[in-house]
Amino acid sequence: MNHPALAARTAVVTGAASGMGAATARLLAAGGARVALLARRTDRLDALAAELTAAGGQALAVTADVTDQASVDAAAKAVHHAYGRVDLVVNNAGVMLPNPLSAARLDEWTRMIDTNLTGALRVIRAFTPDLTAVAAEGRTADLVNVSSIASHVLFPDYAVYGATKAALTQLSAALRTELGPCDVRVSTIEPGLTDTELPGHIDNPELREQLGAMFTAIPALAAEDIADLVAYTVSRPRHVNLRQSIVLPTRQA
Template sequence: MGTAGSGRLGDVKETTAGRPPLIPSQEPTMSYSSLSGRVAVVTGAASGMGAATAKLLAANGAAVALLSRREDRLKELAAEIGAAGGRALAVPADVTDQRSVDGAAERVAAELGRVDLLVAAAGVMLPNPVDDGRIDEWTRMIDTNVTGVLRVVRAFTGDLVATAAGGRTADLVAVSSIASHVSFPNYAVYSATKAALTHLATSLRSEFGPRDVRVSTVEPGLTDTELGAHIDNPSLGLDGQLGAMFDAIGPLSAEEIADVIGFTVSRPRHVNLRHLVVLPTRQA
């Protein structure tokens, strides 16, 4: 279903009917020394793939700005990263508000310096039949999943381009979803926003690539995050369609997606892993 999840990972890991566990480990197994000294911004850092990515980047020596609306969670994550020897800055920001994003960029510049790595992981997933007419949900998904990414790109493009012009590695990573190209009933608007994001990243490569800024799209399949808990339709949520998919397929962990992002941005600067689709084996 793309970037969705429920916190049911413990259930999925149990052995059933003599089969081995679906997910033997949630922990990444690789380290990326080339990330040391980089300055990263991660949106959606309060939970899920954003939080996992921030922790991985910091563990490998990057200074990480944590952007999300939930300041309490950001502070907890920054403290956790700091206790582990990393460097993180909690920056409350709302990607649906340009003034908020611009203010966050100013603070990052003042406290961490020029950004050379941007991971756009903020997103919402609110499925419902189109004939329910949930304009509130449609607006929220479009404003977060598409326009929100554009706001963040607008705020940090200058840093990325300047970094690349100076001969250093510069990365923009857009976290999309397999829903960008796979149809799921009742996910029409969510899928449309992710298709727009994937196509946006494709187009940005034509603008940024000639200036040595890498643009990568990561499209996860079924993944364990908190997004599933935001679904207000019981037949589609954790006690319905989504929960059944978790039980049948077994999700990826947020840490496994973070590991893919870490690998992507740690390649030599002339190597652009442009489009990665990451699925649980049973969904592939």
């Protein structure tokens, strides 16, 4: 069913192949938005685009790697060719690779920084001109960055992941000073324990088991819960910016 505040909007969702990205894309498309699905896994994107289209929505699968500038440039070109200017960007692509700092995992540090921070910046660079142009026409323009409670809650062995998310939250705050005067809203969503694919990327057996125990002890948020918050955030009147939302499972302190 179309949502008045989402119908006729044009959205880009990164990390759309699974989890929060896929759930957000589903909800935005159900609300009437045209949704460009960006992620690395073409098969997953094609399946999701087919699902959304079959349900009466509009979706475009665009294979993209946010750690690769040429890939992001090509994706932006494909989105613009198909849909024109974008008025809603959800920066959701992210990786979580915990390990003690003493493990000196430069490969993991680089991947997290390139994805969680620089990747978000590449997407912002690609679509901010669209957002400012749309806002100048008097329409609603949104940039939503999906961060984490790890940006401000300290977890042993998650130092670099937490640092990338703190940087993303800080980036959002700073961007509000630049984009707010142009009537572009910048919002940060900081989820707590959420059931996504992220734990599957962890190669440290002890930390993987530790996280699994948390999921056993605490009924986690679903990806759909985060999607619901994103949709609520971007459907407020255009003069209202929900600047930072922290969302936790009820049993998580």
